[in-house]
Amino acid sequence: MGEEITAVDVEVNTDIPRRGFCGLNKNLVLLKVTLFFLHGATSSLVPYLTIHMQSIGLTMEQIAIIYLLLPFTTFIAPPITGILVDKFGRYKPVVIGCFLLTAILHHSLLLMPTREAPGIVPDGYIIRHPKKMYVEVWWSPCPSRQCPATEELDIVLDLCEDHCLLTQAKIEKRLQKNKAIDMNDPGDTDDLSFHIKKKKSNDTATAFTLDMHPNLGDPIEQFGIELESAEDDEDVTEFKKRFRTGMLRRHGVDMKELEHKDLRCGGIVLEANSSTQTRLSNYTNDCILQKCQFRFGGPEVCPPDFEESDPVIFWMYGILRFLATTLQLAAVSITDPVALSLIEKYGGDFGKERLFSCLGMAIFSPIVGALIDWNSERLGYTDYSAAFYAFDVLLIIASIAMFTMEIDTKLPSDSLYSDLKKILKMPALVVFVFFLFLLGNLWGFIESFLFFYLKDLGAPNYLLGITVTVGTLSSVPFLYGAEKITSKVGHVRVIIAAFFAHSIRLTGYSLTDTAWLCIPFEALEAIAVHFMWVAAATYCAVLAPKGLLATLLGVCMVAHYSVGRGSGSFFGGHLIAKFGITLTFRIMGAFAASSGLLYAFLHFVWLQKAERAVAEDSQEEEVESLRKGVKYRDQGTTMSMERLSVMAEFNPAGSLSSLGRSHLSRSSIIRRSSLRPHQKQEFIKSTNEIRRNSDKDISTHALYPSLSQAENGFIPNEKDEIVYDEIKRRNQSDDKNKKENENENLPTQSPEIESQK
Structure with a gap:
């Protein structure tokens, strides 16, 4: 009746990843070390750069201008990375060179003369x-x-x-x-x-x-x-x-x-x-x-006073900070794709690897803050040199770990803005991106001015580091299982909840007269930022038409983490100049709540219907890509350098579990290395049949691997699982209908024959 399968024309990787202490994959140890020290270096310096700008005499307006310009590094870093990689032909020297230049340029900011006058107790x-x-x-x-x-x-x-x-x-x-x-x-x-x-x-x-x-x-x-x-x-x-x-x-x-x-x-x-x-x-x-x-019983020691610096200092600092941020973003834009390629090669989960990034951020930031306090008390003024030296040392360690890693994969690079015009023609998508931009304004305002507010309340620098630790550790649970919660609660409800979480944070900060009371409000960052982004990223897969998922996701990243953050910092600085920081926090809190109510109203009245129409129009068009398969080996799990660079720079904590390999519930079934030879053969055969017979495509080929990746030894991710289940359900339904038709055409047989069967 059918041809007997005697050989499989697909190469299957049956190597079992080497496991070491506590089940760690030895092939990914250096990757964990690199991510740990890289993001530890970032949290050691970047949070303190805002108050360091004040210590060298920059005004609030000048600080706001710098934060408005920094998002443009998002558009400059990826092309620079591509040029350098094409010139050297290898990723490793480019990454290490960017690490070292980032350390040098950031350290040059320490050479700016301080303008701080120590605070005193008023008479x-x-x-x-x-x-x-x-x-x-x-x-x-x-x-x-x-x-x-x-x-x-x-x-x-x-x-x-x-x-x-x-x-x-x-x-x-x-x-x-x-x-x-x-x-x-x-x-x-x-x-x-x-x-x-x-x-x-x-x-x-x-x-x-x-x-x-x-x-x-x-x-x-x-x-x-x-x-x-x-x-x-x-x-x-x-x-x-x-x-x-x-x-x-x-x-x-x-x-x-x-x-x-x-x-x-x-x-x-x-x-x-x-x-x-x-x-x-x-x-x-x-x-x-x-x-x-x-x-x-009198007033406490006043915050330090700062003498306004010369305009030359502003221009020098702005240029150096812009170049340093560009190179830092260029380095990270290569690091994350390299991490994804190593995970595909040796097995693993991207979200779990990012856990070491979170640990690095949570550990080093309060330690550096304590060192700043200790040295400042000894010198009599606030000295931020500990943050700069820690940044240098941790980046050097990350460079050494990167140097010893094996990097041999050529990663794809595609344009982030090639299909931007198509997105702008869809009102539902434009409104969605706009409200993510508003969330970015709220997040950027808090990130830029919370440390100012806490310092004005007399917070020590180690407490500033603890706020980073709390915000980072609160995101860890959302590296796992956040998509399950989102699927039950709903993407839009999570995004609306993020607005109200920001509102509670901002209003709570404004009512706080003790710096330590900010800790509970800082924990809300888990909902306001990390959980929100998981919902937004997966919601893009629902909204995006065929071939536009990666572009929509990249635009959302830029709108929230880049342009939104810069805009919130810029306008927030001017509001503080007019109304004061306490009243500005309350104004932003009211703005967050009203924005959440407006988005909820628009969604349930108009956007919900528009999204259904987009989904119905795009469903019938998504047929051919599954039959064609993937164009290159890493298409399924490797985002372009442009898109990952935006995420890594402005959301270093991650929340990218959707980009990892299969979840545990399915990985025990389809993990290739765990199948016996005949099971692998049957699995590949059934996969090919499903791919040939299916009339549904994965619309997210630039971000998620299509089902045909099973032929190359890859493990489908969550998006594949959804499509796999849908295809399987349809095939089972077709088989059932086919059998019923065959049974109707067959002659009635005697009970003896039936019992023999």
Whole structure:
């Protein structure tokens, strides 16, 4: 009846990957080492570059401009990579050269002169009204901070001195006395103690109480940017409204000097003990204003102040940073395709290999932050050299590991933007990409300005590193099984949830007055970024017409991780300059929630119908590619360098489990090396029959391997499994119908014959 199969005309790779300690594939150990140290180097330096720019005197507007320009490296790095590979004919020297040049160019940023002035604790000022004789205490909470909102506050002032600068004779007299005080502090005997409390209507006055003024002023600047003040607001209580300039001048007080002290917090001393009252009377006899130091209960150390640098520094830094980012992106754009080719050659899963990238990022960032704190405390100013040296050392280790790896695969490269016009003609796809762009704005704003906000709250640098660790480790569960959750919940619902996760993060940050409380909100990055991208990438496979999946995926990467991030950083910087960082975080949080609601409305009202129409139109056109098979060996699991470069640079944590090999549920069935010879033969035969008889194609040949890859010893990935199941279901249905037709045509047989059968 049929031809007997005596030989298989397909070469089958039956080599079993070498397994070592804890089941590790020995052939991929060097790959794990490379990814571990490469992304460890990235997390050691890149998160701290934002605050390093501030330390060399760049303004917020200049920082925003640099972040707006950096996404253009996405379009420059892949062509440079292709030219270098074509010139040398090998990948290894190009990758190692890019690693080393990246380290050199980034290290050159350390040579920029620092403009940082260490933060200090503001002084307190005690003033007695010359006519009404009441005493008030005023101080600055730091230009970027709020006045204390607590109901009760204890303070201790020490080392008080006259501050009537216009009375020259008294100044010279007090200078000699103050020198003796500075050299020999008598201790607690001269301290002025107050108990600060907001007076309530039913409270009885107690000793050491001070009635805080209502409606005290808001911060006057953020990161060196002067904010729009409310000086003209009649409800705001200010020092100059309580004490007129003419009166102060008559008593020898220089009001112009006090205007630069940001005296926004203050209150009236209601009562004091007898010793404090006597000391106050003695101090204010010859000068109504006393300048004191806080010993207890006063404001914390202010954030460092930064002197604005010359425009030449801005241009030098911008050029060096642009070149360094371009080479870093060029190196990563080759590393990930190389990793995919090695995984196909020796077996493995890309998502699991990226786990070592996550571990590198989670481990090194807080360690480097702790080193920065330790060295800065020793030097007296913030020194970021530890981050640059760690970056250099880790990149050198990654280069050595790359040098010892075997790289012999020629990887394909295709154009990211060749079919962009086709996508722009589809409204449903344009809207989808636009909302990913909005998500990129939210993510870019947080990535650029969260460290600024935490530093303003007094966060140590190791805490900044811990935020990277929390955000990275929270993504690890989404390297596995995220697609199963997405298939149950729905792609669109996950993307909408990402908007609200960003909204909760941004609003939560704005309500936080302690830096450590940011940790729970940082964990939401798992949903807002990593889980969202898994849903978006797999949703592209649903939306993309025939032959446009890879292009759509690349455009989404650029829209979110590149252009969106730069846009969010640029506009966020200008919003901070106008409204302050706290209010800007709340504005962005409200924007995230409203964007999520708008996308949900558009999807369920319009986009859902449009997506169904696109799917129905493209389903009948996708027939020929499965019959033709793949054009080259690595087509199924190798993305072009352009597209992987975007992902690796702007989403170093990965979330690419869909690009790996088969999941465990099917790998135990179809993994070639685990089949016996006759099983391999039957598997190949059935695969060929399915490929010849199927009327359905895999529309994602540029990203996912077609089913014919089984002939070359490859393992289908998740997309293949879906198509495989669909084809199998149809074939089973056709076979069942065929048998029913045959049974109808056969003559009725006797029960004896039936039983014999």
